[in-house]
Amino acid sequence: MEIDILTLFPEMFEGPFNYSILKRAREKGLVNINLYNVRDWTADKHHKVDDYCFGGGAGMVMMVEPVVRCLEDLQSRTKYDDIIYMSPDGELLTQRIANQMSLQQNLLILCGHYKGIDERIRERFISREISIGDYVLSGGEMAAMVVTDAVVRLLPGVLNDETSALSDSFQDNLLSPPVYTRPAEFRGMKVPDVLLSGNDKEIVKWRHEQSLERTRKRRPGLLDDQAKSF
Numbered sequence: 001m002e003i004d005i006l007t008l009f010p011e012m013f014e015g016p017f018n019y020s021i022l023k024r025a026r027e028k029g030l031v032n033i034n035l036y037n038v039r040d041w042t043a044d045k046h047h048k049v050d051d052y053c054f055g056g057g058a059g060m061v062m063m064v065e066p067v068v069r070c071l072e073d074l075q076s077r078t079k080y081d082d083i084i085y086m087s088p089d090g091e092l093l094t095q096r097i098a099n100q101m102s103l104q105q106n107l108l109i110l111c112g113h114y115k116g117i118d119e120r121i122r123e124r125f126i127s128r129e130i131s132i133g134d135y136v137l138s139g140g141e142m143a144a145m146v147v148t149d150a151v152v153r154l155l156p157g158v159l160n161d162e163t164s165a166l167s168d169s170f171q172d173n174l175l176s177p178p179v180y181t182r183p184a185e186f187r188g189m190k191v192p193d194v195l196l197s198g199n200d201k202e203i204v205k206w207r208h209e210q211s212l213e214r215t216r217k218r219r220p221g222l223l224d225d226q227a228k229s230f
């Protein structure tokens with residue numbers, strides 16, 4: 001999979017993409033993440049990328065020209081399955097969307113900054129808009145990192161045990177059951193007996209019951225969504 005990210009701050013991605021699972025996925029060649037600085041496509045000699053908002057009001061807007069020049073240049077080299085704009089008014093990111101995206105080959109993600117991007121870019125170039133939640137961030141960078149992480153960990157071969165992504169929360173609209181590791185007893189707190197029993201059938205049953213109970217208690221709405229999807 002190829003993920004091209006357009007941003008004014010490529011350096012912001014250095015930390016998150018260079019540790020743990022994302023780092024391993026890149027090293028194994030399971031994903032190529034390319035960062036592009038929109039500023040490199042400005043025709044303006046001061047490399048201006050933002051300007052005042054027409055009609056007044058506080059805050060700067062990312063200009064149409066450098067973003068479109070950048071998009072057109074990248075599009076001439078790659079056919080994207082989706083050109084995504086990170087935006088608080090986009091579709092809310094869910095595990096279902098991450099699953100869908102993990103089946104695609106070439107994705108482009110545009111990160112806005114300041115007041116956002118000139119609406120004409122959205123109208124003409126963007127095929128999908130994604131929000132990571134009902135709150136406003138300073139820029140699309142952290143949102144793009146969240147999307148990238150959620151998608152890349154689903155690619156076959158990224159997690160050591162492929163089933164481990166399948167047993168995470170939200171797959172099947174259920175929350176994950178509790179997990180424990182050694183020691184079996186810590187300061188009098190014991191791991192549930194069933195997990196030490198070696199009885200696989202009972203363990204599967206227990207985990208499913210725990211998942212259901214946890215979902216009922218914490219996110220009952222997920223169970224309605226599950227019913228709807230059948």
Ligand code: SAH
Pocket residue numbers: 085086087088089110111112113114115116117130131132133134135136137138139140141143
């Ligand atoms: N004025 C805009 C917010 C701009 S925030 C509005 O009220 O809708 C600046 C940038 O941060 C946006 O262009 C977007 O790329 C990113 N951003 C902010 N909140 C986000 C969220 N919840 N999900 C995804 N991207 C977000």
